[in-house]
Amino acid sequence: xxxxxxxxxxxxxxxxxxxxxxxxxxxxxxxxxxxxxxxxxxxxxxxxxxxxxxxxxxxxxxxxxxxxxxxxxxxxxxxxxxxxxxxxxxxxxxxxxxxxxxxxxxxxxxxxxxxxxxxxxxxxxxxxxxxxxxxxxxxxxxxxxxxxxxxxxxxxxxxxxxxxxxxxxxxxxxxxxxxxxxxxxxxxxxxxxxxxxxxxxxxxxxxxxxxxxxxxxxxxxxxxxxxxxxxxxxxxxxxxxxxxxxxxxxxxxxxxxxxxxxxxxxxxxxxxxxxxxxxxxxxxxxxxxxxxxxxxxx
Numbered sequence: 001x002x003x004x005x006x007x008x009x010x011x012x013x014x015x016x017x018x019x020x021x022x023x024x025x026x027x028x029x030x031x032x033x034x035x036x037x038x039x040x041x042x043x044x045x046x047x048x049x050x051x052x053x054x055x056x057x058x059x060x061x062x063x064x065x066x067x068x069x070x071x072x073x074x075x076x077x078x079x080x081x082x083x084x085x086x087x088x089x090x091x092x093x094x095x096x097x098x099x100x101x102x103x104x105x106x107x108x109x110x111x112x113x114x115x116x117x118x119x120x121x122x123x124x125x126x127x128x129x130x131x132x133x134x135x136x137x138x139x140x141x142x143x144x145x146x147x148x149x150x151x152x153x154x155x156x157x158x159x160x161x162x163x164x165x166x167x168x169x170x171x172x173x174x175x176x177x178x179x180x181x182x183x184x185x186x187x188x189x190x191x192x193x194x195x196x197x198x199x200x201x202x203x204x205x206x207x208x209x210x211x212x213x214x215x216x217x218x219x220x221x222x223x224x225x226x227x228x229x230x231x232x233x234x235x236x237x238x239x240x241x242x243x244x245x246x247x248x249x250x251x252x253x254x255x256x257x258x259x260x261x262x263x264x265x266x267x268x269x270x271x272x273x274x275x276x277x278x279x280x281x282x283x284x285x286x287x288x289x290x291x292x293x294x295x296x297x298x
């Protein structure tokens with residue numbers, strides 16, 4: 001059923017397109033600086049600042065308030081740069097990838113490139129998570145994105161046009177089962193995010209010493225279809241320069257019962273994320289209520 005487009009939706013779409021036009025018109029580095037400044041300004045205004053402080057202090061209880069604030073500001077600045085890069089995706093082709101992205105040679109990357117069947121490419125709200133999937137395409141893999149729907153259908157279509165500009169196939173939730181089964185048989189990578197609170201339907205695993213409800217979809221498909229899961233990240237070095245890292249190539253444990261195998265696999269990839277966040281806390285998106293359903297932190 002088509003969603004009703006309201007006046008506020010049209011205004012949001014107009015402002016989004018206007019921001020995109022401006023940010024694509026100016027040179028890359030000033031655009032990224034503008035994005036970082038807007039991110040810091042959002043922190044100054046208090047946009048989900050309390051939630052971010054709670055999350056950072058929970059993950060890093062040893063940090064002082066000054067260190068928590070510094071991590072929060074840096075995280076918001078990174079989010080601003082990410083938004084600029086996302087809206088400029090049509091300008092970020094193969095030449096951009098070769099100039100600004102360093103591919104880290106890891107055993108997991110080698111396995112990923114050599115694997116001929118379908119792979120679940122997990123990434124998280126870390127660094128430029130959208131460009132991680134695009135980078136897989138530039139490395140020669142057939143890439144699909146599992147995407148949700150925005151409330152504003154005009155903005156949703158615009159965002160998905162940007163996502164598909166690199167040649168990636170978009171899988172919506174209603175066709176994801178058929179699409180993922182096809183990828184499992186024919187090869188390629190289906191990329192999706194798996195680090196937000198999944199409510200009562202999620203799998204509860206440990207994240208920074210606290211129980212966290214985690215989406216079960218990736219592990220469920222992996223166990224059902226015997227698809228490997230790769231854990232990948234875009235690590236920002238400086239400005240537009242980033243590092244493409246595939247940390248792990250995980251296979252489900254076939255010796256475990258289905259539910260136990262899903263929980264075990266979810267815990268393994270959640271631990272990979274935790275270790276990366278420990279290394280680069282400024283690159284994680286702290287403003288979502290990660291422990292919402294499993295603790296009384298909020």
